[in-house]
Amino acid sequence: MRPPQSVRDLTMGLRFAVTGGREGWVRLLLTALGVGLGVALLLLTTALPHALEVRHDREQSRSDFTYDYKPVAPADDTLVIADVDTTYRGKDVRGRVVMPEGERAPLPPGVAAFPAAGDMVVSPALKELLDSPGGALLRDRLPYRITGTITESGLIGSRELAYYAGSDALADRVNPPYVARITRFGTPNPTKESTDPVLLLLVLVVFVVLLMPVAVFIAAAVRFGGERRDRRLAALRLVGSDSRMTRRIAAGEALAGALLGLVFGTGFFLLGRQVAGSVEVLGVSVFPSYLDPTPALAALVAVAVPAAAVLVTLLALRGVVIEPLGVMRTARPSRRRLWWRLLLPLAGLAMLYPMIGQGHDGGGFNEYLVVGGVMLLLIGVTALLPWVVESVVGRLGPGGVAWQLAVRRLQLSSGTAARMVNGIAVAVAGAIALQMLFAGVQGDYTKTTGYDLTRAQMRVSVPTGTSVDRATAKVRATAGVGRAVGLADGYAGDTRRDPEHGTEVTLGSCAALREVAVLPSCHDGDSFALLGSPGDTDTPKLVRAGRTVYLDPSYQGEARNLEIALTVPHGVRQARTRHDLTGTERAGLLLTPGALPANAAPAFQGVVYVVLDRTVTDAAEHVRNTAAAMDPLASVDTFAATESSKKFTSIRTGLFVGAACVLALIGASLLVSQLEQLRERRKLLSSLVAFGTRRRTLSLSVLWQTAIPIALGLLLASVVGVTLGAVLLRMSAATVRVDWASVLAMTGIGAGVVLAVTLLSLPPLLRLMRPEGLRTE
Structure with a gap:
C-alpha cells in the first residue's frame, strides 16, 4: 500500500537533509547539536524524580535514630x-x-x-x-x-x-x-508528611522556569538555516511542487535534525550521567545509576521533540509566500500585530488570579492552574519579544558604519534576532520571579536562633568524667581560640523521684556566671538565686536558703538517676538575669565550684563556649579536633544567626543546581546559534571585507546585533519577571516587595552569558571574513 502524500513529502525532506552535500550536513549537524543539548537536559529532568526517590530511600534504609526512650536490653541481635x-x-x-x-x-x-x-x-x-x-x-x-x-x-x-x-x-x-x-536499620514506621502549599508552589514554579528555556531553545534550534532553506524551497517550487508540499518537505528537513538531535541528546545525557558521578554541585552529588529516566517521561520526550520540530516549521512557514523566483519574506514584511501577543500573558494572569491569598492556612494551589499560568506568562515573553524588537529597531536613527550595518540587519531579520535571545529572556524572567518568591516567603521558613555571634561562635560538650575547668583550659589553648567560657548545666527537683517542681542549676566560675547573670560581687564558694519570668513559680519555691533539692532526679520509666541531695547554701544571694551565650534568659540556682558538694559533679553536663580568632586559618577545625581528642563522641555545634527549614533549603539548592545546568545550556545553544548565523552570512562578510570594510567595524556590528536584542529582551524579561513574582507573592499571602538586587543580578548574569558567547564567536567571525568565503559551489 502506497503511503499518503504527506508522509512521502516528509520522507523527501528527510532525504534532502542527509543528501544535501557538505552544506546540508553542516546545517543538519548544527540543528542536531542545538536540539541535542536541549534533549539532554530534558532527559536529565525526567531522571530527577527517580534520583530524588532513590536518595530518599537510601537515607531511610540507613536511618539509625530512635526516639523510643524505653531501654533495650543487650542481646545477640543488638x-x-x-x-x-x-x-x-x-x-x-x-x-x-x-x-x-x-x-x-x-x-x-x-x-x-x-x-x-x-x-x-x-x-x-x-x-x-x-x-x-x-x-x-x-x-x-x-x-x-x-x-x-x-x-x-x-x-x-x-x-x-x-x-x-x-x-x-x-x-x-x-x-x-x-x-x-x-536491632535494625531503617525507619520502622515511615509517615508521609503533609505537603506545605507554598513549598509545593515553589517546586512547581522551579520546574516550569527551568524547563521553559529548554523548550524555547529546541524550538529555535529546529529553525537553523532559515535563509538558505528558503532558497531551497523556492527551487522546489520551480520544479513543480505546490506550496503545501514545499512546507511539508521543509518540515521533513527539520524532522531529520530533530531525530538526529535525539541521538545526540541521548549521547550527551549518557556522557553527562557518567560525569555526574564524579562532581558535586552546591553540596549535592548523585551516583550515575540514580539518573535513570522514567520510561514514560523519556518516551514523551522522544515523541514531543520531533513533533514540535514539525509543528514549529509549519507554523513558521504559514505566513510565508514561497514562489519559484524567491520567497516573499525578503520584501518588506507586514508589521507584527500586538493584540494576540498580549492575550498569552493576560490568560496566564487570569489562571493565577483565583489562587491569590491561598497557601498555608488559605488552602492549597491547583497544580494545573499554576503550571499553565506560569507557562503562559513565560511564553508571552517569546511572543512579545519579536514585536518589541521590530518596533524598536524600526525607529533607530543613523550612526556609525558598524551601527548602520547592525541596525539594517536587525530591520531585515528582527524575528531571527528575537529567536536567538528568546531563551535567555525566558530564563531571566523566570529567575527574577523565583528570586522574588524565595525572598518573600523566606521569613516563613527561616527563624532567628537568638545566638549572639559576638559572644560565642561554637559550643563544645564536655565529656563525662572531665571537669569543666580542665576542658575549658584545653579548648582555650587550641590554635584559633580567642576566648573560652566553661559552664555546667544540671537540673534539680523537690523530690528524688518524679518531682512535682524543678529548676535549673548552673555551675561555673565567677567570670563564667557573669555571662548568664548580673552579679553583685562574686568569689569562689558563692551561690546566687536567679529568678526567671513572672510565670516561673518553681524557682522561688526551691531556691531558698537551707532548702534541700535533688540533682538529677528520676522519672517513671527511666533508668535510676543519681538523685544527689543538695542543700541550698545559707549565703545564697539574688542576682539579675541577662541573656546568656545562646540568647536565652536562665533561672534557678547559680553555684561556683566551692559551693558544690564533692559527690555532685557527675550530675552536671559541661559545655565550653568558644570565641574564634578569625585571623587563624581553620580555627573551627582546630576546635573540633580538640573536642575529638577529649572524647570521640564529643558534640560540637557551630552557631548561626538564622536557621532555615531543610525542605526550603533543599528546594533552593535544587533551583541553583538546575539553574547552573540551564545556564550552561543557554551558553552552548547561543554559541551554536551565533555560529550558524555567521556561517549563513559568510559570503556577505567576505564581500564587505573585499570592498574595504575594516574587520573591527564588522566585529563591532556583530556585537551591536547581539547587544540590541538582548537589551530589549532583558528589559522585557524584567517587566514580566517582576509581574509574575508579584502575583506569586500575592498567591502565597506574602508581602509584595521587589528585590531589586536580585533583578539586577539576574539581568547581569543573562547579559554576562551573552557577552561571553559573543567573545567566543569572534575567532570564527574573523576566519569567515577571509576571501575564501566568496567561493561558491
Whole structure:
C-alpha cells in the first residue's frame, strides 16, 4: 500500500537533509547539536524524580535514630551506635561509631563487616580526602585505621563523606537518640508528611522556569538555516511542487535534525550521567545509576521533540509566500500585530488570579492552574519579544558604519534576532520571579536562633568524667581560640523521684556566671538565686536558703538517676538575669565550684563556649579536633544567626543546581546559534571585507546585533519577571516587595552569558571574513 502524500513529502525532506552535500550536513549537524543539548537536559529532568526517590530511600534504609526512650536490653541481635557527625571546611561528614553486641547485630547498609575497635570503613570520597594533603586536619580528628569502603547502597551520593568506626566502649554510654541500642536499620514506621502549599508552589514554579528555556531553545534550534532553506524551497517550487508540499518537505528537513538531535541528546545525557558521578554541585552529588529516566517521561520526550520540530516549521512557514523566483519574506514584511501577543500573558494572569491569598492556612494551589499560568506568562515573553524588537529597531536613527550595518540587519531579520535571545529572556524572567518568591516567603521558613555571634561562635560538650575547668583550659589553648567560657548545666527537683517542681542549676566560675547573670560581687564558694519570668513559680519555691533539692532526679520509666541531695547554701544571694551565650534568659540556682558538694559533679553536663580568632586559618577545625581528642563522641555545634527549614533549603539548592545546568545550556545553544548565523552570512562578510570594510567595524556590528536584542529582551524579561513574582507573592499571602538586587543580578548574569558567547564567536567571525568565503559551489 502506497503511503499518503504527506508522509512521502516528509520522507523527501528527510532525504534532502542527509543528501544535501557538505552544506546540508553542516546545517543538519548544527540543528542536531542545538536540539541535542536541549534533549539532554530534558532527559536529565525526567531522571530527577527517580534520583530524588532513590536518595530518599537510601537515607531511610540507613536511618539509625530512635526516639523510643524505653531501654533495650543487650542481646545477640543488638547494636550500639553513636552519632558523631562533624563538619570539615564547610562540608558535612556523616560519622557513626558502632559496637555489635552479638553475632546477629544488624549491619549498616553498604558495609560488608563491622570494623574492629580502632578501625573504620569509609566512603570513597572520604578516603580520597583523607589521603590528600587537604585532609590532614580531618585525619587527626579520625584516628582510625581504614580497613574497608562503604558501597553505593550505603551512601546517598558519590561525593558524600561518611564513615563507620568500631568501638568496644559504648555499652555504658547509651543515651538515645545520640547513642542508641538498636536491632535494625531503617525507619520502622515511615509517615508521609503533609505537603506545605507554598513549598509545593515553589517546586512547581522551579520546574516550569527551568524547563521553559529548554523548550524555547529546541524550538529555535529546529529553525537553523532559515535563509538558505528558503532558497531551497523556492527551487522546489520551480520544479513543480505546490506550496503545501514545499512546507511539508521543509518540515521533513527539520524532522531529520530533530531525530538526529535525539541521538545526540541521548549521547550527551549518557556522557553527562557518567560525569555526574564524579562532581558535586552546591553540596549535592548523585551516583550515575540514580539518573535513570522514567520510561514514560523519556518516551514523551522522544515523541514531543520531533513533533514540535514539525509543528514549529509549519507554523513558521504559514505566513510565508514561497514562489519559484524567491520567497516573499525578503520584501518588506507586514508589521507584527500586538493584540494576540498580549492575550498569552493576560490568560496566564487570569489562571493565577483565583489562587491569590491561598497557601498555608488559605488552602492549597491547583497544580494545573499554576503550571499553565506560569507557562503562559513565560511564553508571552517569546511572543512579545519579536514585536518589541521590530518596533524598536524600526525607529533607530543613523550612526556609525558598524551601527548602520547592525541596525539594517536587525530591520531585515528582527524575528531571527528575537529567536536567538528568546531563551535567555525566558530564563531571566523566570529567575527574577523565583528570586522574588524565595525572598518573600523566606521569613516563613527561616527563624532567628537568638545566638549572639559576638559572644560565642561554637559550643563544645564536655565529656563525662572531665571537669569543666580542665576542658575549658584545653579548648582555650587550641590554635584559633580567642576566648573560652566553661559552664555546667544540671537540673534539680523537690523530690528524688518524679518531682512535682524543678529548676535549673548552673555551675561555673565567677567570670563564667557573669555571662548568664548580673552579679553583685562574686568569689569562689558563692551561690546566687536567679529568678526567671513572672510565670516561673518553681524557682522561688526551691531556691531558698537551707532548702534541700535533688540533682538529677528520676522519672517513671527511666533508668535510676543519681538523685544527689543538695542543700541550698545559707549565703545564697539574688542576682539579675541577662541573656546568656545562646540568647536565652536562665533561672534557678547559680553555684561556683566551692559551693558544690564533692559527690555532685557527675550530675552536671559541661559545655565550653568558644570565641574564634578569625585571623587563624581553620580555627573551627582546630576546635573540633580538640573536642575529638577529649572524647570521640564529643558534640560540637557551630552557631548561626538564622536557621532555615531543610525542605526550603533543599528546594533552593535544587533551583541553583538546575539553574547552573540551564545556564550552561543557554551558553552552548547561543554559541551554536551565533555560529550558524555567521556561517549563513559568510559570503556577505567576505564581500564587505573585499570592498574595504575594516574587520573591527564588522566585529563591532556583530556585537551591536547581539547587544540590541538582548537589551530589549532583558528589559522585557524584567517587566514580566517582576509581574509574575508579584502575583506569586500575592498567591502565597506574602508581602509584595521587589528585590531589586536580585533583578539586577539576574539581568547581569543573562547579559554576562551573552557577552561571553559573543567573545567566543569572534575567532570564527574573523576566519569567515577571509576571501575564501566568496567561493561558491
